[in-house]
Amino acid sequence: MDLGKGKGKGAIGSRSRLGFVWMALRLTVAAALEAESAIEASLREAFESLQPSLRPPFSLAIPSPDQYALLNRAILHAVLTEPHFAVTHFKHLHALVTDGYASFVHLILNLVLLLFPKLLPSVKTQLLWATHQTVRLSAIGYDAVLFSLFRHISAADYTEPNLSLCFQLVTLFFEQFHRLLEDAPHLFSFALYTFLRVLADHSRVTLQQLEPLKRLEIHLCVKILREHFHLCFKIGRDIIRLLQDLIHVPEFKAILQDIVYNPSAFNVVGFKFNDVSQIFSTRTSSRYSLLRISPEMETQLRFLLTNIKLGHQKRHQLWFANKFLNEPDKEFLIVDIVRFICCAHHPPNEIIQSDIVPRWALIGWLLTCCRRNHAMANVKLALFYDWLFFDERVDNLMNIEPALLLMVHSVPKYVEITHALLEFLLHLVDNYDVERKTIIVKGVSSAFQLLVRKGVVPSLDILTSCSALNPGLREGLKRLVSGGTAG
Structure with a gap:
């Protein structure tokens, strides 16, 4: 014995x-029971x-x-x-x-x-x-x-x-x-x-x-x-x-x-x-947009934008926020996420025409995660940056699509978002580079015109005729689309 x-x-x-x-x-550091x-x-x-x-x-x-x-x-x-x-x-x-x-x-x-x-x-x-x-x-x-x-x-x-x-x-x-x-x-x-x-x-x-x-x-x-x-x-x-x-x-x-x-x-x-x-x-x-997104974050963003139906994304967004945006300074990461969504994630037509969470909706949620004005301004600039110098011969329509769709889809219930974005865009046109304002006006005007011509939206009437928007913004938009100055 x-x-x-x-x-x-x-x-x-x-x-x-x-x-x-x-x-x-x-x-690796292994969690309990992790294979x-x-x-x-x-x-x-x-x-x-x-x-x-x-x-x-x-x-x-x-x-x-x-x-x-x-x-x-x-x-x-x-x-x-x-x-x-x-x-x-x-x-x-x-x-x-x-x-x-x-x-x-x-x-x-x-x-x-x-x-x-x-x-x-x-x-x-x-x-x-x-x-x-x-x-x-x-x-x-x-x-x-x-x-x-x-x-x-x-x-x-x-x-x-x-x-x-x-x-x-x-x-x-x-x-x-x-x-x-x-x-x-x-x-x-x-x-x-x-x-x-x-x-x-x-x-x-x-x-x-x-x-x-x-x-x-x-x-x-x-x-x-x-x-x-x-x-x-x-x-x-x-x-x-x-x-x-x-x-x-x-x-x-x-x-x-x-x-x-x-x-x-x-x-x-x-x-x-x-x-x-x-x-x-x-x-x-x-490729440069990808540089500032970790592989894990890219996987989660692409999953959300290719598998989750609109209306069912809240828990996924909360998980994402807890995982990647849970510290005060992490809101500055949102600018990189928005550049990635605009420039590097271009869904195929079958996704665009489905009820999957669209890019504009995710960007709209990300804007609500910004608490500081400086962070918010940088995110808006990231959203509109390709508009300022847009040339359809070299630029991609998909880079500018989310900003217009976010403005248009926010009109019924969240017109304050439309107002804030349009105001920011018109301010950019007037002040981003005064010496090259003519080039910027041409870029933004051609961006709007191409988005309508390609059927991203049937027309801009929902913005130019929206009574809930400041009349000055509507007039500025009309002049800009026609190729005139915003101010």
């Missing part, structure tokens, strides 16, 4: 040790099956394609969970790589896309270290990893993990500046868009721990703008919107003044622009 009890204790102890070892190999993700299980199982082979001396045998894939998974898991051996694991990878590190980078990308928010802090640290190594090696596909990491920098988030991610990526760009410029110059416009937007948040608060990071972010953005403006130009008109949000920072005020009044200051060989209207006329790609 005593031996039996001893065996039992030994078995329990053995199972306990196995459980401890398994937990030590985890990559291990497929990608995490795949990496762990590869590591467990090949663990004896991951210590020198390494085998000199050429692996088969299946063995090569297994080794890549095992080595990545080892890098993430054995930081003290990470350099050795990378040397092992160097010795066997046959595809320019493409398989290894693809595994990193999947982790960033699918698991990044859940990764243990130590694993995140190692993942960023491994990413830095792939950049240093000019590994195939590292640009997709960096793009995805940018998406995980949260707006108006001053927690240590988020600030650390900002710091790591800014530092990476400084340390690998010339390599990145040679391998993946397109990344600089993505980095600039990200850090200009983040700086707007970081400059809004006074936190001592933010100061070193802010100086690095400013230094990087100024370096890109001053030394490689031809790459920045690719962002299009949204670069002006972002710079205007940083007009209180002397370095960016000077850059914006040079863009408007002294473009030759940028000394770009073989590239000329003599008027800021050339930038205004360049539509910003939807």
